[in-house]
Amino acid sequence: MMDDKAEARWELYLVQARRFAEKETYLDAVERIRLVRDEVRHALDRESDNQIRDRLGRRLRRVESELTQLEGLLEQWRAQLSELKAQRRAGADEEMKRPLPKPAPQAQKSDRSSA
DSSP: OOOHHHHHHHHHHHHHHHHHHHTTOHHHHHHHHHHHHHHHHHHHHHOOOHHHHHHHHHHHHHHHHHHHHHHHHHHHHHHHHHHHHHHHHHHHHHHHHSOOOOOOOOOOOOOOOOO
8 A cells, every 4th residue: 555645745855856956956856856766666666556556657757757857957057067167267277377466555654653
């Protein structure tokens, strides 16, 4: 017999994963979906009722599909970060070739004697 609390938790985690993805927090989204995938797999392995196994199998396929999509987005995001880092490094070499600015002149201290 399938635990209704587990299914509700999986749905909650899937919604959280989608919201993480909307905010471009892909690492959290992928980890959340992997957690659901692993729990569904575990429940599927324990289940003996064929009707419930079919339902879990459909859920597992849906979760794996979403996971594949999110992993693709994560890889795109990582590629964009790598490109930005490369651009910064290229800009750093150019910046290092420029001379340093002259320091600002020091303000002269007034010599006041305390009486």
